[in-house]
Amino acid sequence: MFTFALTHAYLIPLFPALAFLLIGPFTRGDKNLSATIAIFMMSLSLIFSIFVAMATQTYNITMNDPFVMKMTWAVVGNLPLTMGIFIDPLTAMMLLVVTLVSLLVYIYSASYMADDEGMGRFFAFISLFSASMLGLVGAVSFLQLYVFWEGVGLCSYLLIGFYYDRLSAREAAKKAFITTRIGDFGMLVGIIILAVMFGTTDFLELRMIIPNYVLATGTTMITIISLLLFMGAIGKSGQFPLHVWLLDAMEGPTPTSALIHAATMVAAGVFLVARAYFIFSESTIAMYFITGIGTFTAFFAACIAVTQNKFKGVLAYSTISQLGYMMCAVGLGAFSASMFHLVTHAFFKAMLFLCAGAIMHALHEETDIFKMGGLWKKMPLTFLCMLVGVLAISGIPPFSGFFSKDEILAAAKVASQPVYIVMMFTSFLTSFYMMRLLIIAFLGENRSEYEAHEVDAFMRWPMLMLAILTLVVGLAGYYGGFSLWVNDGTAVHETLNYQVAATGTVVALLGYVLAFVIFGRQSIRKKVARRRRSFVYQVVYHKFYVDEFYDYIRRRLVYTFAYALNWVDIHIFGGIMDGLGAYALGTSDILSAPANGQVQRYLLFFYTGVAILLIAALYWTVQIILQGGGVFG
């Protein structure tokens, strides 16, 4: 069975792709059938992924000795473009995470989207997304990675804009695509340079070539390539300065936010750095840069999260912040810790978003946390899940986030004191804003006009499953030897750094205390109203005005310039060319004279004009030649 799963691992992305092909054109109209097909296909993928993960143990597949199946997709000169499936512990782990979260989110969506006209369309898109994401993590070459990278980008675009009659959704979808495209530009250039320099984009071959290349010629080109590739990761993983799209991406249906914009796709940037670790790790500058961007993003996003009032807004910024942790870790060389955090984060963040969905479902799409309150009595299970999520993200033992975050902080402590301090402080902010969210939304008096109720079983079970995973995965990963399984280079069994662990826990608890001090009393509104007047609060609340800045550039520079060029095109270049044509015709007003349909007359004019032009051109050419060859020389 393991062998079968391994040799047929290419089916894992194909199952959801098949679901898309069935639902998109055929069963879109039938909601339940569409959901069933999607869920069934994803279950198959999950089963295969589990067997593949086990097979990596049985067959002793490691990062240095992967199992690869590939075929030639197209040949460009001497450059074969390959597609296939690349199985190593990193991919096996990602396959598991993606299929598991996908399946749970699908089941949840079957109930969440039940009232929506476009449920069939939703399952078509989200199946296509899972197929692309699985193709991405199983990529054998940079080209394949890029193909599916754009694929998940497309699905993200389609799903953010799912409610296409809303202007905000329409604009958010556009923004997401264009912002990530800016990163993709760099990534594409990086891939082109790799293809030109090394004649291949296959990971396995590049892994052989690059170390020798570095020994022979140094790391300048590797640094350039790494930074270009990293642009793609910045865009996709919402790192500063391309983080602006992720908040707007919350316009999509909430299951989409859980699956795509929290658990899987946004982690693709981190995955890219991990997959191409053999390139990045050759360049010290690139690694510093990654750490710098990651650290800054983690801190920056956490600051903004403290001030946000939308439930999903807080979660969106916390996602950006947590992705910053992962980036920082992989930049520090803590490969395994970064991947561990990716896994734990995928589960607890997906769960937090599903909780958000449950609340919005119960409160008729209410998103403002100040209009919630007192929900713990009415939605006890959601509250419980939420609590587990908050404890996990804050890094309270024994929840999953504790183990992964501890490894990152421990790595930071060894590598760089400033990074460690910033990350520790960010950890404090994290526990503060998450507890703030929990207190305002779930405790205190009810400020909603609607009567909340617990959600149905379809939505409950996935949340509960994720809560259990959040409890288990950290312990299992830590004691089960995650760091021995997924690593790059020498395998080290990470052990808890008790000093860091204790500090981290205390800092997180301090964050809770502060949150209770500020928001724990009844007079929430008065407190907040007073704080909002301060200048600093305003700047942070408006996300440091980055969006406004980009908008200014877009409107003032891009569009103004475009209109100016349009004018130039019509009046300057168009004018010159029209003038030449008119000159050729020997009459200046013929172009503006109304045509009377006499084709023959025009053709006569044309050929006369053409003759004149030709003589002029020939005269000009002869002049050039007589002047001795070079045109400008």
Next chain:
Amino acid sequence: MISFPILSVILLTPLVAAAIIAVLPKRFRETMRQLAAFAMIVVLLLVLFLYVDYDTAAGGMQYTEYLPWIADLGVAYSLGIDGISLPLLLLSSAVGLASVFSSWHIEHRTKEYFVLLLILIAGVSGAFLARDLFLFLLLTEMVVVPAYIMVLIWGSSERIPKSEAAMKMTIFLLVGSAFMLVGVILLYVYAFPDGARTFDVTALSMSSVSGNIPYGVQVIAFLLLLVGFGSHLSMFPFHIWSPDGYSAAPTAVSMINAGVLKKIGGYALIRIGFFILPFGAKFWAPVIAILATINVVYASYVALAQKDIKYMISYSSVSHMGYVLLGLAALNVVSVTGAVAYMVAHGIMIALFFSQVGYVHDKTDARSTDDLWGLAHYMPYITTGFMLAGLCALGLPGLIGFIPEFTIFVGSFSQFPVLTVISVFGIIFTAFYVLRMLAKVLFGKRIEKFEGIKDERHADVVPLAVLGVFLVGFGVFPSLLMDTINSGVAPLSPLFDLVKDAPMISLFQGVDIWGGIPK
């Protein structure tokens, strides 16, 4: 044994259909349409057969046909296809078929319309079939007249009167043709001594390789061809005619002009420019590359400012031609393969775009992003068509445009790294204007004005179906396209090697172009 003259049948079927339509009484409108459609279906099936049957391993000109015509001048009725012309022939027959179905609701002078349309289609297809330069020039000239008349009678326009747009288009194409005519005559005269002259492209190429065409003549003749075909290909600054021309033209003419006619320019630069004048091509390569980059960036910027969708698409097409020019300028097998493939890809994509916009314009009488709104609510087919074409325009992998684009970049990077990176930057702008247009036209709330508007059905869906199959099919299985083109471009490899170290035009030092062919 005389084999079945399949290429002649492909060339003549539309003309025969045109002749039959011409003698039909006016009231048989339905029959005329059906006849035109039938002719194009036959053509497409024959071309598909050729595409499958063509032996890529053997390569070279196949299914050749030869009949002496004007023996004194060395003119012959000589047809043949190779790996470069075959995909373009496929493009022209697919777009031809789609354009007939996009004209299904033409009620005004139906007879004249279909006669002219079929002549136009035969002309553009024939240009890819001709192995004789004289025949080639004849066919490319032939298409200008029906295009002009069709814009005048069935066109529509916003920015400038359609008569003016038609004139502009015709002048540019004819003036361009005049330039290239001089270029062709130059190489014709030099390649062989009096009495042995021929217009056969293969013979001319061989003569040139053996050194019969002096270096200076190559340089000058190529410049003339570049100006001539550059205006076909809407190379900056000769692109001025194309936005006005396409926007004013009726849907079918926009589809054929932008989808196929334009590609004749690129095709001729390869077939005549590269095969016969390799040193000339090398000399002017940097100029082409710089103009190509201007095309990409400048035109996509201008596209951003357009409100009229047809203008926006026209400027996007100018911008995309920059990629083709960049691929051509890099003068290596990879980049030229990419350029040819991209011409096919772009032709399919732009024809689909124009057909969908044309339908929307017919139904709503609007084509400005200010007037259109939320069409996704009413028109699922149109939405699919717009999305496919738009996503293909912005180079989404899995659709036909991506692999060709990537191939061009890989090929041109080694030659012009900076210009290539600037051109890749164009993908951001493309995303900008394409997504802006899609968002405005397709999404948003329902509005009163469009309630009850009809989506495409029956014949209207054919362009989307035919072009969509190629758009997705070649996108998912790019080797179907790339392998054929590879076999066609491979013979250029020795020529590219030959001119590898030949001088290029330079700002800083003169090149003695009369000093004999460089070693």
